[in-house]
Amino acid sequence: MFNYFANPRRFMKLATVLSPWLAGATIVLAAAGLYLGLFASPADYQQGETVRIMYVHVPAAWMALFCYMGLAISAAVGLIWKHPVADVAARATAPIGACFTFLALLTGSLWGKPMWGAWWVWDARLTSVLVLFFLYLGYMALNSAFDDPQRGSKASAILAMVGLVNVPIIKFSVDWWNTLHQPASIVRMDGPTIHPDMLWPLFLMIGAFTTYYLWVLMLRMRRELTETRLRARRQIQAEEAGA
Amino acid sequence: MTGFRAILMRDLRLALRQGMDSAMVVMFFVIAVVLFPLGVGPEPNVLARIAPGVLWVAALLSVLLSLERLFHADFEDGSLELLALSPPALEVVVLAKVLAHWLITGLPLIVAAPVLAVLLNMPADGFGLLLLALLLGTPTLSLIGAVGAALILGSRRGGVLLALLILPLFIPVLIFGVGAVEAAIGGFPARAPLLLLGAIFAGALALCPWGAAAGLRQALE
Numbered sequence: 001m002f003n004y005f006a007n008p009r010r011f012m013k014l015a016t017v018l019s020p021w022l023a024g025a026t027i028v029l030a031a032a033g034l035y036l037g038l039f040a041s042p043a044d045y046q047q048g049e050t051v052r053i054m055y056v057h058v059p060a061a062w063m064a065l066f067c068y069m070g071l072a073i074s075a076a077v078g079l080i081w082k083h084p085v086a087d088v089a090a091r092a093t094a095p096i097g098a099c100f101t102f103l104a105l106l107t108g109s110l111w112g113k114p115m116w117g118a119w120w121v122w123d124a125r126l127t128s129v130l131v132l133f134f135l136y137l138g139y140m141a142l143n144s145a146f147d148d149p150q151r152g153s154k155a156s157a158i159l160a161m162v163g164l165v166n167v168p169i170i171k172f173s174v175d176w177w178n179t180l181h182q183p184a185s186i187v188r189m190d191g192p193t194i195h196p197d198m199l200w201p202l203f204l205m206i207g208a209f210t211t212y213y214l215w216v217l218m219l220r221m222r223r224e225l226t227e228t229r230l231r232a233r234r235q236i237q238a239e240e241a242g243a
Numbered sequence: 244m245t246g247f248r249a250i251l252m253r254d255l256r257l258a259l260r261q262g263m264d265s266a267m268v269v270m271f272f273v274i275a276v277v278l279f280p281l282g283v284g285p286e287p288n289v290l291a292r293i294a295p296g297v298l299w300v301a302a303l304l305s306v307l308l309s310l311e312r313l314f315h316a317d318f319e320d321g322s323l324e325l326l327a328l329s330p331p332a333l334e335v336v337v338l339a340k341v342l343a344h345w346l347i348t349g350l351p352l353i354v355a356a357p358v359l360a361v362l363l364n365m366p367a368d369g370f371g372l373l374l375l376a377l378l379l380g381t382p383t384l385s386l387i388g389a390v391g392a393a394l395i396l397g398s399r400r401g402g403v404l405l406a407l408l409i410l411p412l413f414i415p416v417l418i419f420g421v422g423a424v425e426a427a428i429g430g431f432p433a434r435a436p437l438l439l440l441g442a443i444f445a446g447a448l449a450l451c452p453w454g455a456a457a458g459l460r461q462a463l464e
Contacts, residue, residue, distance in 0.1 A: 065252050127414070135411055142408060155398075
């Protein structure tokens with residue numbers, strides 16, 4: 001399975017088949033989640049209508065971490081086994097993850113203004129997510145900083161693994177420090193503390209964000225693989241024309 | 244161990260013979276700190292309030308400035324390849340170079356910091372903790388920075404790139420370093436931030452040589 005997809009052409013075949021299904025799943029899940037979240041679910045008794053920002057904020061924050069784990073794992077696979085498709089996956093994940101992180105910070109800020117009275121507070125959760133955003137930017141900058149793309153992907157893979165230390169800090173920042181950001185309320189030992197009416201749209205949105213990520217990932221990877229093939233073909237043509 | 248000492252002595256000797264290099268870092272540190280009273284205004288209360296943060300941020304930037312050259316000269320003239328082929332493991336080479344870097348740039352910063360603290364009117368309760376926190380924090384900065392310095396070898400825009408990679412990873416050191424000094428000034432126990440600084444140092448000491456060595460290996464490939 002692992003070795004099977006080391007061949008870009010086989011991977012392209014799978015990605016071409018999967019893409020429309022992922023696109024369809026994204027549209028269905030997002031439509032259902034947005035309807036339930038924006039119209040069918042009740043407003044919060046304290047937060048009022050602003051609670052609906054949560055249906056975008058929580059999935060975006062979730063995906064910010066999910067993408068970073070995906071990025072670090074595929075970068076590690078690319079570095080250790082010299083897996084060519086894993087390298088492409090890592091490179092394609094970075095901008096998507098950066099966008100999710102930015103979306104999480106932006107929606108959090110929009111929610112924070114009416115609720116906390118400030119666009120931004122320097123608590124542990126917000127600061128560590130901001131660091132995550134910088135890590136994404138650093139990864140992309142390092143990846144494109146070399147004339148030899150091979151070196152870029154190797155150097156940035158090491159950086160991605162160094163950045164992994166930040167992931168548990170983000171996850172547990174609300175438990176370790178007494179922060180303004182509320183503690184975990186979905187994945188808990190004693191079950192979620194959110195009412196099912198709000199939990200369902202939240203889960204649907206998380207599903208929608210995940211399939212959206214996979215869909216865009218497939219698109220970006222197909223684009224990059226096609227570009228590589230095109231460049232190789234042009235090179236051969238140029239050499240033939242020269243000879 | 245002999246290899247470790249040889250590399251350490253070589254780097255120290257090189258730094259001493261080109262004495263200006265390490266003096267420049269301290270000069271940058273002093274000038275960066277002096278900018279703050281001029282920018283914020285000379286009010287003693289305000290300066291005392293921001294002193295620990297200003298000193299730490301300036302120290303962070305000074306270390307960053309000197310990190311770019313940590314492996315660069317050796318990479319350019321090929322001695323890094325010889326070091327990689329020499330008997331001590333590359334991790335040991337990295338440790339020796341990091342220790343030399345800290346002795347050349349970190350220690351002078353620690354010596355200069357109390358003088359600048361006086362200029363900034365920092366309360367006297369914080370001085371001991373400032374030294375202790377810098378003593379624990381600056382080697383961590385050199386260690387983390389070594390990973391970044393190894394990764395950018397041979398890249399197109401080294402210095403700016405290094406800042407983008409390394410500064411986010413410096414943030415925990417900054418937070419707990421300033422936390423320790425401010426706790427001491429405010430009369431609170433500074434044990435917790437100091438322990439955390441020590442933990443970060445221990446973690447960096449264990450992990451960063453491996454990361455930097457991996458970075459050097461892929462740069463030399």
